[in-house]
Amino acid sequence: MNPGRRARRLLACGVLLVAAAVPAWTKGPASAAKVGEHIFRDGVLADGAPLRGHREGGPEVLGKDAACVNCHGRSGMGVVEGRIVIPPITAAALFHPGERLAPSAEHVHVLPTPPNRNAYTDETLARAIREGVNADGRTLDYAMPRYALDDASMQAVVAQLHQLSTGRTPGAVNDELNFATIITPDADPLARDAMLAVLREFFAQKNDFSRDDKAFITSGSVQRRFRVQRRWILHEWRLTGSPESWGRQLDQKLRTEPIFAVISGIGGANWAPVHEFCEHRAIPCLFPNVDLPVAAEGDFYPVYFSRGVLLEADLIAARLATREARPARVVQVFRKGDIGASAAIGLRSALEAGGVPVVDRALSPGDDDRALGSAAQTQAGDALVLWLRGNDLARLPPAAPAAASVLVSGLMGGEEAAPMPAAWREAMYMPYVYALPEERRVLLNFALGWFRARHIPVVNERVQVDTYIACSILAENLIATHGTFLRDFLVERVEAMIGTDMFRGNYKRLGLAPGQRFASKGGYFVRFTAPQGPAIAPDGNWMVP
């Protein structure tokens, strides 16, 4: 380190030390806690140096890899991984004596509880972090690194831990749990109503059930399980106007109707303003029905069932790259402003990286059948990719296309219900991001039976089943939080728990892990097997691009 830099660093340290002469959290804790949060989440000290820790006999851990959040989670609630229990380090857990909750057959995903120990003081906590000795003088586990922290950084971390997951969570007060579902003005009205019917009924059932709980739940772990059965309230947030105004509208709605989380939502061409709302306002959002999600590495709060048309684009790119007969060129047709335009960008860059020339043909809103017909014109060596909705597909010219292969977006075109002209059906195949009909039949029976029992007409099976599954995932995860209604913790629970066979809806499987935000990761290609009707068969194996 050069002398100047060292002097600056020492100076910075000095300033921090002076500032830290009084325990940082007792006075205006905001600034110290902010520094602490940076250490906690990113493993970066106030001067930009990486956080350093080491494990006995093991290698040093540095920076992001050493950050508290890796093991304890953003909420600080910890996690159970196999037989490894990472205890909570929220303010409530650290600064109060530990209390043990015995796991039982019924509590498989038992809430990680602090070990039976005394409350930490700021001093014993600093000792734990530096030397790995807990409040009672016992040695902490090997997995917990011992951190070399200067006093100022330690003050900051302790200040942050004093604040961690404290305070009431908006939307989860007075025995109520408030949720919103978000509907953009360009959502398909039928799909919207189909989704709402499921949500309303699910909430109604939830509340029917909880009304009686006091009557028969009296003691023990069962009581604990049902204590969290608060009244569920659904707010239907319908946006209006242009996408630029949606963020403002959502903020306004959040002020008047504080919610704990967002459950499902449905839109059209642009989901980005909703995604940004979730991320910026730190609200867990579970979206089963979004065909063009935002793929933002590092975002925490919005969770999707799949990458939608972006996944289709990757599947098509992988398929065309591995095909023996690589197309001479790829012609892709989409409508400006619709989700296919974004998928086309992804496909184009993937194909061009592999040396396949791509021709984009964009249709404008007013374009007629003739324009559609000429956009879909191809030559024998081409592959034609159609990012078009059903109403466009139905208006394609009746004659079979010249292109050797035609790929149609299943998500946009309606999968097996895609209204293709008869002559197109033989040449075409579709990316299919769901389980095959015969693979999902049995699992769908449960949701479909529930719809029947609750008198919900099935008008859009895909949307309704996935909405139902999203509700079930939410309900199951809230039970697993044992009444700890923290937004960050809900996201962490969803990360850990999504993926059991019960909850996969239309998908082959759903699964997440820390940092993963798209639960289903692959797809098939399918072809029609008959001149008409919805019968399809896979063309090749399940693939993960």
Next chain:
Amino acid sequence: MKQAMKFVALAVALLAQGPVQAQAPAAAPQVRAADPVAAHHTRISDEIVQRTHVQVPLGQVQLVREDGMSVSLNDLLLMDRPAYVDFIYTTCTALCPIMSATFAALQDKLGAARDKVNLISISIDPEEDTPRRLREFRKKYDAGDEWHFYTGSLEQSIAAQRAFGVFTGDKMQHAPVTLFRAAPDAAWVRFDGFVTPEDLYRELPKPQAAVK
């Protein structure tokens, strides 16, 4: 009481194992065994590293290496060199980074001799861990030519996990397990718990270690 007996049994077993535990750098295991109640309360049973001999019934398991090559696990293990195997996934935040860091430290420790061993890290989240992701992950740990990461279809990954007896049905339930075999005709050694690079290094046959 039952718990306490279990721990006593475990402690005896550990002591009986001789070389590895006897050479352990710190006396940590004995300390832990002396306070079984504390260990029970924290429920961190993996604190004690268990070393056992196991059978690994390798069938025909095909995996995909991070460079996209399809590889037969059997062929890989028939190579006449010591092999270490662990199971990870790239988005795992708590356990796997410790295990991968241990492999990284082991290869540092091996120095030039590292080209005479195989380090095999198999993903238990193969659909997320595409070859591209594994390549990035491999870079992060500065893995040398002897250390490769493997993915494949979910079925292939499960077949590998089953063969090594580490399949739990859910990646969130996985445990820190490392396996070692000194040569294709040698017995498999299984470590349950967080082994140190030192623990792993000690397993190498003497001449191998002497290469350094």
